[in-house]
Amino acid sequence: MTNQHASAVRRGRKFDQVLDGARKVFLTDGFEGASVDDIAREAGVSKATLYSYFPDKRLLFMEVAHSECARHATQQLDIPAGSSPRQVLTQVARHILRVILSDVGQKIYRICVAETERFPDLGREFFASGPKVERERFKEYLQAATARGELRIEDFDLAAEQWAALLRMDLFPRMIFNLRDSVTDSEINRVAEGAVDMFLACYGVSQAGDAASDRP
Numbered sequence: 001m002t003n004q005h006a007s008a009v010r011r012g013r014k015f016d017q018v019l020d021g022a023r024k025v026f027l028t029d030g031f032e033g034a035s036v037d038d039i040a041r042e043a044g045v046s047k048a049t050l051y052s053y054f055p056d057k058r059l060l061f062m063e064v065a066h067s068e069c070a071r072h073a074t075q076q077l078d079i080p081a082g083s084s085p086r087q088v089l090t091q092v093a094r095h096i097l098r099v100i101l102s103d104v105g106q107k108i109y110r111i112c113v114a115e116t117e118r119f120p121d122l123g124r125e126f127f128a129s130g131p132k133v134e135r136e137r138f139k140e141y142l143q144a145a146t147a148r149g150e151l152r153i154e155d156f157d158l159a160a161e162q163w164a165a166l167l168r169m170d171l172f173p174r175m176i177f178n179l180r181d182s183v184t185d186s187e188i189n190r191v192a193e194g195a196v197d198m199f200l201a202c203y204g205v206s207q208a209g210d211a212a213s214d215r216p
Contacts, residue, residue, distance in 0.1 A: 011053070018043045018053050023064045027107045031061055031115050062125045065108050069130030085150050085204065086196055088141065093192035096134065096167055101183050106175055135160045151203050159203060166195035
């Protein structure tokens, strides 16, 4: 969260109540369609109470987007110790795909993209709260795996960006442009395994435990 954003938001007893009401309204009506009256009504608070926490609607949406990104970023994957790169990458890919293809993930993304020209801080906040956090965590894994001799990577920033792009192939643009309204687990697995195959074709180190038959 940016310092400017944090300093403008006041926390208190009904903070979570206001945030939950705002989340429901924003995800239903979008940023432009969401009114302060509707948010206050959904949250069960007065407009005065809402404004005491958030001086304007933009700050309130930024907090909703931040909390959603932070919630997914802090989820821990149950990956057994000693897992091969293919096992780790496949689980990470499935997790990220389920997040970015979820109804909430799609709606938050669309709203941020639609409003970022009018409110540049919104796009920056969204990126800092979600995609940037995921990339930094992924880079840490890549660096550790490279140090162990499991991967062969020189430019970790580029590798992390390539990984993110691979996961957004096929299903993500179809969902964003409303060509699809849902995806199946088998489709998620197909994209995840394809991303892992391509990533390891570039950065993998040939090991018996990382063969195609090692897929989880």
